[in-house]
Amino acid sequence: MAPDRLSTIQLANMAMLFTIQDAARQNPSDACLTYQLGQEDLQVLCELGLDDILQLVVCVGQISLFPPRADLVSLLRSHREPKVVTLMLRAKVRPREVPTP
Numbered sequence: 001m002a003p004d005r006l007s008t009i010q011l012a013n014m015a016m017l018f019t020i021q022d023a024a025r026q027n028p029s030d031a032c033l034t035y036q037l038g039q040e041d042l043q044v045l046c047e048l049g050l051d052d053i054l055q056l057v058v059c060v061g062q063i064s065l066f067p068p069r070a071d072l073v074s075l076l077r078s079h080r081e082p083k084v085v086t087l088m089l090r091a092k093v094r095p096r097e098v099p100t101p
Helices: 010-028 028-035 039-047 051-061 072-077 081-092
Strands: none
Touching: 010 028, 010 039, 010 081, 028 039, 072 081
16 A cells, blocks of 8 residues: 555654654654653664564554543643643653554
């Protein structure tokens, strides 16, 4: 499947995977902290080539590999209060539970 035929969620998954892969290749320690992934996660991701990532994205289909934070609505509403946003981002918040189809 050509990239121009991917859905928006597939494009988002692909963009995030490439972004994390690039960050991991530049500085693995920073990438672990930034994306809250383990070293093994990053190692496996760095071993994947373009075709591997594209195949994974196509196979995953309409499921987000990177669900939003559980407090996303509150975070979006706080955009005019930088101190509140900073405090919210420091809090350990799990990804939102997404129902499976």
